[in-house]
Amino acid sequence: MADWENYIRTVVTRYKGKIKYYELWNEPRFREVDPYRATAGFTGTAKQMVEMGTIVKRVLNEIDPDAKLVSPAFDARMLGLKRLKAWLDAGGGKISDVIAYHIYATPPEEIPAVVKALRNLVNQYGLNHLEIWNTESGFLVESPDKEVKPMGGAVFAEVLSVERYAAFTSRSLILGAASGLGRYYWYSWDIPGMALTTGKGARLTAAGHAYIKTERWLRDATINECRTADEKLWICTLSRGGRQARLVWNTTGPRDWMVPSQWQARQYETLPGKVTNIKSAGPFRVDESPVLILSDDQAWGTP
Template identity: 30%
Template sequence: MVELRLGKLGPFYPPARMKHFGFLSWLSISVSIHPQLALAQADPPLAPVVWTDVAFDRSARQVTPEFFGLHLYAGVTPADWPAVPFKTWRLHDAGTRWDELQPERDRWNFDHLDALVDLAEQQDVEVILVLGQTPAWASARPADESPYGISGLPAEPARIEDWTAYVRTIASRYRGRIHYYELWNEANFRWFYTGSIPNLLELAAAAYTTIEQVDPDAQVISPSVIAGDYPSLERSGADWLKEYFALGGDRYTDIVGAHFYLPRDLPPEWIVWQIHDLRQVMAASGQAHKPLWNTETGFGRVDTYPVEGDRAVGYVGRAHILQWAAGIDRFQWYSWRNFNFVGLRMTERDGSVTVAGEAFGAIQDWLLGSTLGLCQISSDRTRLCPMARANGDRGWIVWNPNRTVQVEVPAGLQANWGQRLAGESFPIAPAQRIEVGEIPVLIERRSSRVP
C-alpha cells in the first residue's frame, strides 16, 4: 500500500544558483511505501500532488494568441507557410540584416523584405524586425568576424549618421506595417556584437528617437541578451542589462527582450530561474512594469544534443506553460525550419511536420483563451498547473520532467476528460489513477458533453 503524509507547507530550497521563484507554491510532502511491498511494486509510484479547484492569484493572465511566435527561414512562401497557427514572426536569419538591405551606402534592396511584410499581412501575423549587423562599408571594425562568414557585421557603425539614416529609411518605408523593432541581436555575445554598452546606448538613443518621430505607434525592444551566465558570453544577460539600464537604456526601451537558451539539453524548467534573474534586474532598474519577451529560444544542439520524440513533445508544451506562468508575454520559437543549430526540429527536411511541430499546435489548443493559475510542484517534482476556460470549465495540467509517476484524480474535482499533449484523449472516472511523465497531461472538468 502507498501512504501519503502531507507535511508542513514551507519553502523549497533548490540546487545551487537556483532561487525561490514566487509564482510556484513549493510543497513539503513525504511518501512512504510499505516495506513488504516495496520490492514487488511494479507500477510507477503515486505522486504526492495536492489538487485545488481554484488556485488563481493576481499574476494569473488569460493566454493571448500573440504569445505564440516563430522564426521562419528566409525563403518562406505562401505555398509552404507553416501548418500550425502563430501570431508573431521575428525577422532574424531571414535575409533582412542591415547589410542585406543596404549593401552599399547609396544602394538599397527592399524586394525581399517587402515580400515578407506582404506575406505577414496576408497571414495576419505581426512582425518584429531586428535592427543591426553593420555592412562593411559602415562598420567601425570591418575585420570583425561574424557567424555569417561576412566581416564587419558585429561592430557598431563608424558614423552615427549612417545608422540614423538606415533606421529612418526602414521606419518610413514600413510605417504602420512593422510595429516592433529590436535594437540588436544578442548584444552580450561577441559573435553578434563586439562594441561596448555605451556604443550601443548611442545607437539605441538615435534609433528610439527616430522611430518615435517617424512612426509613434511602433515600439522598441531593447537589445536582446542571452540570459544566463556562460563562458561564451561577454557577461551574463542580467549583468549586461543592469549596466545598460543604469547608463540610460531604460529611456529607450518599451519592451525588454531576452533569449533563454540553455546549455546542452537541459529541460525547459531551467528557464524559470533565468526569467527570475532578469525580473530582478528589471525591478531594481524601475522597469518591472514593462513587458518581457522571449524573442528567441530553441532546445538542444544539432548532432550533439538532439531532442526528439516524446522528449521533444514535452519540451514544447512545458516551455510554453512555464514561460506564460512566469510572466513572458511573447515567445518566438527558433525555428520552424532549422537544420544547422538547434536539436529540436519542428519539421523534417522534406517539410513534413514532426511530433514537436504537432505539439506546437496542440499546446495552443489547450491554452488559448484560458487563464493559468498558481502552479505547484510536489516533493517528487511533479508539476500541477490549474487553468480556467472562458466558459467556466476547469482544467489541470500535470507532468513530471524526471520520471513516470501515477496521479490520482480526486473524485471531488468531478474531472471527466483527459488528453496527452499531441496525443490521445480519454475519459476519466472518479478517483482514477493516470500515468504521467515528461509529456504534459490535461485533465478537465467539462460542462459540455465529452466526445
C-alpha cells in the same frame, strides 16, 4: 553614428506601418561584462549601444510613432542578466518599450527562475510596466534532414528525440506563460536540428503538433498557478470562464499518480490530441509530456 542613423531611417521609412516592433540587437556582448568575448557581432560598450538605441527611438518617433523599440535580446541564461544590467545602468530602460531575452533553459523547469530574476532586475529600475519577451528559445532535436550533434554547454549538451522535444516544447510554453512572459518566440520553424518541421517546413513533427496543441490549451486561459512539491511532478491550474483544468507532467518519465478526488476529473487530453475518459479512482500514469485534465466532458478551447 551618421551611417547608423541613415540605415535606420531607410528601414523605418520603407516599413512604416508594417513593422510594429524593432528589436535593437541580437545577443550583444558588452566590453564591461565580456572583455574577452566581445569579438564578434557587437563589440562595443553598453553606453554605445544605448546611443544607438536612442537614435532608433528618435527616428521611430519622427517617422512611425506607433512602432515600438524592443531592447537588445540578451542571452546565456543567468549570465545575460549582467548584460541586461549594463544596458539598464547606461540608461537603456528609458528608451525600451519591451525587454527582450533569449531564454534557452534545459530543462524547461528552469524558466520560472530565469523570468523571476529578470523581472526583479527590471523592477529595480522602476520599469515594472514593461513586458518581458522571450524572443528566441529552443532545443536540439534529431532530424532526418541532417546529422545533429551536441554543441557543448548545458543547454545544447543533448540532442532530444522528437518525442522528448515535443514534451519540452509544451512545457516551455506553459511555464513561460505561467511566469508572466508577454510573448514567446520559438526557434525554429524549419532549421534542421531545432525545427518543429521536416522537409524545410513541409511537414509538422510531433513537436510542431505539440506547439499547436499547447497554444490551444493556453489560448484565452488564465494560469492560476504552477507548482511542484518534489521538482518532478508539476501541476498547473488553468481557468477559462467558469471552467477549470489542470496540466500535469512528470519530468523524470512515467509515474503512477493519484488524481485528487476533489478535482472530479472526467477526461484527459494528450499532446497528440487523444481524449480519454477517466473512469476510476485508481492510479493515473503521467510522464514527461503534459496532459490536460478536465472536470467535465466539454472540449477545452477550439482547434
